[in-house]
Amino acid sequence: MATTSIKRLKEEDPMDGAEREAKKLKSRFHDDSGEDGKTNLDNSEQLSSSQIREMMLNAQKMIEERKRSLNQPPALLKTAPVLSSLPTPAVPKAPAPSSMDERARKIAELQAQIQSKLATSTLATLNLNLPKTVSVPGSTNEVSSEPKPGPLILNADGRTVDATGKEIALTQYTPTLKANIRAKKREVLKTHMGKGSHQQNEEAGSLTESRFFDPRVAAKSALRTRRTFHFHEQGKFQQVASRMRMKAQLDKLQSEISQIARKTGINSVTALALVAPRIGDRKEEEEIDLEWWDSVILQTRSYEGEDGQPNLRQETITNLIEHPIQMRAPTDPLSLPYLPVFLTQKERKKLRRTTRRENWKEKQENIRLGLEPPPQAKVRISNLMRVLGNEAIQDPTKIEAHVREQMAKRLQNHQEANASRKLTAEQRREKKEKKLQEDTSTTGVHVSIYRVKDLSNLSKKFKIETNAKQLYMTGCAVIFKDVNVIIVEGGPKQQKKYKRLMLNRIRWEEDLVKISKHDTGSSQPETRNSCQLVWEGTTKQRNFGDLIFKLCPSEVVAREHFRKHGVEHYWDLAYSSAVLEETEEK
Amino acid sequence: MSLLSGFAITIDDGEIRRHLRQLGEPVTLFGEGPADRRIRLKDLLAIHGNDVIDRKKEDDREVAKQEKDQSETTWYHEGPESLKIARLWLAYYSLPRAKQRLSDFKVEMETPESTRTAKRQEMVKHMRNMNIMCSQVGDGRPISFCQFSPSGNLLATASWSGLCKLWNVPECTLFHSLRGHKCSVGAIVFHPQATISLEPSELNMASCSMDGAVKLWNLESEEPIADMEGHAPHRVSKVEFHPSGRFLATCVFDHSWRLWDLEQGVEVLHQEGHSKPVYNIAFHCDGSVAVTGGMDSFGRVWDLRTGRCIMFMEGHLKGILGIDISPNAYHIVTGSEDNTCKIWDLRKRSCIYTVPAHTNLVSSVKFEKSSGQYIVSSSYDGTAKIWASNTWQPLKTLSGHDGKVMAVDVSPDGSFIATASYDRTYKLWSPE
Secondary structure, three states: OHHHHHHHHHOOOOOOHHHHHHHHHHHHHOOOOOOOOOOOOOOOOOOOHHHHHHHHHHHHHHHHHHHHHHHHHHHHHHHOHHHHOOOOOOOOOOOOOHHHHHHHHHHHHHHHHHHHHHHHOHHHHHOOOOOOOOOOOOOOOOOOOOOOOOOOEEOOOOOEEOOOOOEOOOOOOOOOOHHHHHHHHHHHHHHHHHHHHHHHHHOOOOOOHHHHOOOOOOOOOOOOOOOOOOOOOOOHHHHHHHHHHHHHHHHHHHHHHHHHHHHHOOHHHHHHHHHHHHOOOOOOOOOOOOOHHHHOOEOOOOOEOOOOOEOEOHHHOOOEEEEOOOOOOOOOOOOOOOOOOOOOHHHHHHHHHHHHHHHHHHHHHHHHHOOOOOOOOOOOOOOHHHHOHHHHHHOHHHHHHHHHHHHHHHHHHHHHHHHHHOOOHHHHHHHHHHHHOOOOOOOOEEEEEEEEOOOOOHHHHHHHHHHHHHOOOEEEEEEOOOOEEEEEEEOHHHHHHHHHHHHHHOOHHHOEEOOEOOOOOOEOOOEEOOEEEEEEEEEOOOOOOEOOEEEOOOHHHHHHHHHHOOOHHHHHHHHHHHHHHHHHHO | OHHHHOOOOOOOHHHHHHHHHHHOOOOOOOOOOHHHHHHHHHHHHHHHOOOHHHHHHHHHHHHHHHHHHHOOOOEEEEOOHHHHHHHHHHHHHHHHHHHHHHHHHHHHHHOOHHHHHHHHHHHHHHHHOEEEEEEEEOOOOOEEEEEEOOOOOEEEEEEOOOOEEEEEOOOOOEEEEEOOOOOOEEEEEEOOOOOOOOOOOOOOEEEEEOOOOEEEEOOOOOOOOEEEOOOOOOOEEEEEEOOOOOEEEEEEOOOEEEEEEOOOOEEEEEEEOOOOOEEEEEEOOOOOEEEEEEOOOOEEEEEOOOOOEEEEEOOOOOOEEEEEEOOOOOEEEEEEOOOOEEEEEOOOOEEEEEEOOOOOOEEEEEEOOOOOOEEEEEEOOOEEEEEEOOOOOEEEEEEOOOOOEEEEEEOOOOOOEEEEEOOOEEEEEEEO
């Protein structure tokens, strides 16, 4: 109320100063012209005329200043292009002459003013990252440093007003450059989207575009993604290069070795030597000074004391006999298995006879006591006359029908009883499954390793895989040059069936295989395919899941695959026996 | 009538007697027949209640459980004074030998790597050329064991007929036969100094058999010079001499193994610890440690000086039948009924490799005696196989036996391998 009146008095427009004054005077005379906020002033807050005059003088001064400032800068710009870098608050100092001094001072003043103006200008409020060519009427062409959004002040009319109180026309900047137009559109869209999502949640049934936009769908944006730099870590390519070099060296070494071997003819030894380094990390035998089991009974950490006699700790040697905890053997059954009782035929018959007799006797008792009704007479066509003699004479048809009905009922009961005891298809399937499945947790898993020269025949591969699945066996198959290893795990019956499949049913000899040797590269004459059982035995638990084929490009990969399952020794055996066989053939 | 019809008593006389004993009643009265006994049991059950037998069974079960709980901890008991004497002697014997071995090893390591690898390659080539040299019918019954003498010119075989024979090695002619056992002989072993420094009239050999008899022999007479009693009626599967020659270990089927001091003439140690019969034993070259394998699929390493079990070898699925320690003092190999051999490292106290050795059970494994560069394993699939001891890969398969191969041995100089088989023959193998 009072504040607004004061504010109004402070309002100033550099252009319409006189108008403003006129307005003010008018308002003073028309106190109750119905304008908002104009109320009776308190005595304390009434401004004296002197104060008012003062303020008017101030305002005029400011107007003059402003006019001057706005007129001068364009002229200055032609002389001092340095001014274009506005962000530098430091004024570029010009060397000595007085006129230059004055100019410098003026430059500094102007800079400050321009900065302040730009800071409060409308463009700052819009916060656009524009290339800074502002065409605000009357203002400079300099680039503004960081257009911070200044406070948006509105006067009573609702017009935007800057910090000093002067009305500003909010200028809409319309870019002319295509890139800038696009940028502006993007901005607008962004703000729209931001606003739209909020509004949609609040206003039900708003007709904004975002209702038809599904955020779940990842639609390709109409704009192209910006191509950015992909930075690599320092030294990455050096590492890759060194790795490649090492690999090349190793390969060269290996080929050299094999060449030399062929020349000197020590085949088997080198073949084994080639196999050997691949069998993981064999550390060189360590030299130690003291075995740990001796160190327990020694006083110091050496075998002999100073006098050359073994320095024994006498207290460790006693006549105590240890009884360690006895561990249960893995194949020991946890609960004693009860032997099934086998009866002879005579015993079985006697057993059935006695139980049936007992049941019948009991039933008879109940009938005699009257607890149960006596059973119906079992009438057949043959004893019809005997049982139902009188009634039969009177009405034979009915009686015969009755008897036949009884017979039919008896037959139906019998058949129903049979049918109810019969296994359903599902039960039959389950029974068959149960027969095939074997419990391998208590007695250990039987494992077999087969080695095949060539596994390229798809029908044989299918047979291997499907039989393993149907017999509920686990395992894995590795395809590698001419050492294809198939490992299967299961119970003894399953193993027997699988062995018959691999060694008898599948005719491996039908296939002729061309095996390309590792070192020569030229293919050998065609030989017949074959399959050998490398090993069969038992282990504590299964190491594999369902049988799947794995193609391995090198021995190292194959060994690694087996090592992951903990059974690299299976691969070692298969591979070494293949190598040895090869050398023996030669 | 119908009250008693649901309650049945067995007709089996043996069970009726057992039930009566369980109830604490006299099993048979004067002049009582089986039918009368049954009626008496029926009356007793009617008096005491039908479930009295079950109740008694539960009590028994509880007592058994209490006993089992007691065996959940390691406990000790005092042995004879002679045990302490023996242990002290063993300590003083083994420590210098260990020191010597380690310094020898260091010296050996100083030879350049290339010479060592060259030697190994030589050995590999040697082994690859192993082939059958001679075969001889040993006996009328299957031959269960064979061992070379420490000098390498005699081979001892033991058979299921109870007869042990000594053969000259390259000629395969009978040298001597030893009569005395009444049933199948499990093993016959030479004293470490036999044929080298011992007199032929001294104790040279020991053998054990299925009825628990352990007999000591010399090279002259055909009768045993001594009998060791104390094992019967349990079967003794293996005897083994300590490297010093003073002690003799026996593996007994009462789940224990025993150590006998031949100088003091007593049994100094009766060691339990396996939950099933102990099948085989091997001594460390230093003389400080012994390793036993049992039918419970566990191997145990015992320190002979302190009497403790210092390593527990768990990993096999079925019983361990063959066991041996390498001359390099830290590799142990075990052969088992589950068709695999496992290699254990005594320094690391773990299993370092599993060799899927044969397609039937592995009956015996032996390290090469001088440097432990290869292992020979024999199996019931009729073959013996040679494996390199650095990579554990197969070097050669020695096939030729018709039946199961029951035992294998390597001669001390490495020139021969002998296999004894179920087909009543033994064969010698050597490189061509």
